[in-house]
Amino acid sequence: MHIFRRLLKWFVILIIIVLVFGVAFLRPLQEAPDSKQFVLSDYIREQAPRDSLPLKVGWAEATILGESQVSLAGYGPRDTWHEVLDTPKVKVFALERGELKALIFSIDLLIFPPELAERLKRQYQEEYLLYFTATHTHNGMGGWLKGAAAYFLAGSYDISLMQHLELQTKKAVVASISQTKNAHISYLKIAAPAHCRHRLDAEAYRDVYIRMLIFEQEEVGQRAALITYAAHNTTLKSRSPILSGDYAAVLTQKLLTKKYFDFVAFAAGAVGSHGPKTYEAVTHLEARKQMGEALADTIITNLPKVERIAHATLAYSQQPLQIACAPRLLGRWQLRPQVFNLLLQEPKPYIQALQIGKILLMGMPCDFSGELIPDIEQYLETPRELIITSFNGAYIGYVAHDRHYDLKKPEVREMNWGGRGLGNYFTDIAVQMIENF
Numbered sequence: 344m345h346i347f348r349r350l351l352k353w354f355v356i357l358i359i360i361v362l363v364f365g366v367a368f369l370r371p372l373q374e375a376p377d378s379k380q381f382v383l384s385d386y387i388r389e390q391a392p393r394d395s396l397p398l399k400v401g402w403a404e405a406t407i408l409g410e411s412q413v414s415l416a417g418y419g420p421r422d423t424w425h426e427v428l429d430t431p432k433v434k435v436f437a438l439e440r441g442e443l444k445a446l447i448f449s450i451d452l453l454i455f456p457p458e459l460a461e462r463l464k465r466q467y468q469e470e471y472l473l474y475f476t477a478t479h480t481h482n483g484m485g486g487w488l489k490g491a492a493a494y495f496l497a498g499s500y501d502i503s504l505m506q507h508l509e510l511q512t513k514k515a516v517v518a519s520i521s522q523t524k525n526a527h528i529s530y531l532k533i534a535a536p537a538h539c540r541h542r543l544d545a546e547a548y549r550d551v552y553i554r555m556l557i558f559e560q561e562e563v564g565q566r567a568a569l570i571t572y573a574a575h576n577t578t579l580k581s582r583s584p585i586l587s588g589d590y591a592a593v594l595t596q597k598l599l600t601k602k603y604f605d606f607v608a609f610a611a612g613a614v615g616s617h618g619p620k621t622y623e624a625v626t627h628l629e630a631r632k633q634m635g636e637a638l639a640d641t642i643i644t645n646l647p648k649v650e651r652i653a654h655a656t657l658a659y660s661q662q663p664l665q666i667a668c669a670p671r672l673l674g675r676w677q678l679r680p681q682v683f684n685l686l687l688q689e690p691k692p693y694i695q696a697l698q699i700g701k702i703l704l705m706g707m708p709c710d711f712s713g714e715l716i717p718d719i720e721q722y723l724e725t726p727r728e729l730i731i732t733s734f735n736g737a738y739i740g741y742v743a744h745d746r747h748y749d750l751k752k753p754e755v756r757e758m759n760w761g762g763r764g765l766g767n768y769f770t771d772i773a774v775q776m777i778e779n780f
Contacts, residue, residue, distance in 0.1 A: 369676045375764035376665055378771035383779055387472060387659040389441050398655040398699075399439040400526035400558045402567045402606045403518030404432045405511040407451065407484070408586075414498025416453045417481025418581040421498065424482075428587035429596075431483055433512045434608035436558070436569065437519040438699065443657040445472040445697060446516060447569065447704075449608040450508075451588050452477050453497065453734075456487035457688055460736025462509050467516065472659040474697045475736035476706055479611035480576045482587045492686035524565075529557040529649045530702055530728055535641050538634055539574040541714070542618045543747050543754065549573070550613050550713025553642060554730045556702060557604075557649060567606035570594070571730055572638065573713040574619040576611065578631040590619065593635020594642075603643060610732045615712030615741050616754065655700035660776055664692040664708070668739050668760040677762075690760075692737045694772060698780050701727045705773060706735035707742070710758070714744045715770050722774045729777075742769050 389396075408430055412423040431451035438445040446467060448455065455475040467473060485498030487505055536551040550573040559566045576589040588595075591609040598607050619634055667680040668690045695706035703723075711733050720729055740760035747755045748763050759765060 369672065370679050372671060372675050372677050373667070373762045375762040375768040378768045378775075381772055381775065383775060384660070384662055386779060387443070389443055389656055389658070396441045397525040398528065399523040400528075400560065400567075401437045401519045401521065401523035402435065402558070402608075403515045403522060404434040404606070404608075405515040405518075407431050407433050407508055407511050409504055409507040411501070411503065413484055413486035413501050413504055415584075415586070416483055416485030416497040417577075419495055421485075421582070422584065424586035425584040426586070428585050429592035431586065431588065433508070433515050434606075435512070435515040435519040436567070436608070437516070437523050438657065439523055440655065440657050443472065443659075444470060445474065445657060445659065446519070447474045447697070448476065448512070449569070449610045450477050450512070451480060451592075452483045452487065453479060453481065453485075454738050455734050455736045456505070456508065457690075457737055458489065458505055459487065459508050459512065463512065466513065472657070472697060474695055474704060474706055475734070476610040476732040477734040478576055478588055478591045478609050479614060479734060480587065480589045480591065481581070482579050482583060482585055482589060484586065488688060490685075490687040493688065524560040524562050526558050526560045528652045528655045528700060528702070529559070530652055531555040531557065531642075531645060531649045532728065533641055533645045535572070535638060538620050538638060539572070540618050540620045541616055543616050543743065543750060543752060547616070547744070548714050548717060549617060550716050553638065554612065554728075555642070556699070556730070565605045567608075568598070568604050569608050569610060570642070571610045571612035571732055573612040573614055573617040575614050575617060578619050578627060578634055580627045583627065587631070590631050590635040590638070593632055594638045597636055597639035598642065601643065603646065611734060613707075613711045613713035613716055613731045614733055615710035616743050616747070617713050652700040652702065656698075658698040658780055660696045660780070662694045662772065662776060664694065664772070666690075666692055666739060666761045668692075670740070670758070670760055671756050683760075690737055690739045692739045693735070694769075694776065695735050696776050696780070703727060703729050703777065703780060705729060705731050705776070707731060707733050707769070708735050708737035709733060709739050710741040711769065712741070712743045712766065715742070715766055718770045719773045719777070722777055742766055
């Protein structure tokens with residue numbers, strides 16, 4: 344009887360501990376916010392757009408490889424690299440038309456670091472419209488994210504690396520601005536279905552298109568490209584001790600080596616739910632090479648079909664999102680947002696949109712799924728074109744189609760931080776933004 348009482352005592356204590364933990368750290372699973380309650384912020388447009396105003400464009404890059412080695416980021420906690428396959432860089436486009444100026448950034452990291460984005464905003468936001476994205480390599484440098492749980496995403500935070508990233512990015516900004524010249528812009532959209540698969544449902548819609556913005560400086564004939572594709576930049580094995588830009592690095596290098604362009608930047612497209620098709624019977628290094636070169640060849644073949652865009656007026660919008668981020672736990676429960684914010688740098692998500700002529704670049708704070716693109720594109724008025732990129736300087740996990748929400752897969756369980764209905768929420772806001780351009 345005495346033993347029974349002791350066991351009962353400890354059982355009651357355990358129950359109390361579990362209940363206290365649950366109340367303090369967990370809450371019932373929440374729905375995504377109601378998009379009908381969303382109120383659009385102001386847009387920035389040219390005050391008096393005139394067809395005669397020239398578009399000026401410049402571009403530059405800077406290496407972000409520092410002196411000290413840090414963890415690799417992309418597949419959970421990892422050691423540093425043993426080999427540098429591709430030198431990581433930050434690339435910047437500077438655009439100017441009339442009174443409006445814009446900077447487009449692409450960095451060779453898993454995401455565009457939130458702290459780096461905030462540092463750049465403090466420096467340039469008053470004068471420039473800022474648009475951020477990343478290549479989303481899973482074999483890039485870590486060390487750029489704060490918070491106790493950041494180690495599991497990007498390794499230990501390294502302030503010296505952050506200072507280095509800021510310094511190098513500003514060098515690229517200064518160089519790109521100094522090289523702006525009158526330019527015209529072209530657009531190319533190419534189907535490349537052989538290299539992209541849907542990771543959640545093999546029968547679901549895939550965004551299989553290479554999308555390109557091409558800038559050509561009229562005075563000197565220099566040509567640059569911004570390229571997007573929706574397949575995750577993950578042909579290399581998850582434990583490879585290699586610093587690399589993955590297939591995107593091979594793609595950009597081939598276009599440069601063959602002298603089709605003088606400057607090439609890659610940006611992750613709507614990569615949520617989308618992965619590269621595997622290349623069986625080859626090593627992962629060969630898979631990286633084959634995919635990058637195949638995409639480059641597809642571009643080269645289709646370059647004669649490029650479409651010149653006239654009158655590239657500029658407009659911009661940045662819409663803050665009211666999402667209380669917290670990962671889902673135990674199926675019907677999720678971590679309380681206040682606890683999540685203690686573990687990870689508090690997300691401050693927004694959607695960015697930069698319109699250049701008839702092209703609308705829309706930057707998402709997440710792994711945004713290409714399966715959602717048709718639901719957005721149907722609201723585009725002809726002849727406008729949409730280019731969606733991910734990782735815009737804030738990060739709130741994965742945004743997949745809502746029909747996948749109950750699948751027992753990490754992408755829509757642990758990595759959905761916004762609740763049921765998040766795909767519809769993002770789609771509705773994107774449509775509202777499009778309709779107001």
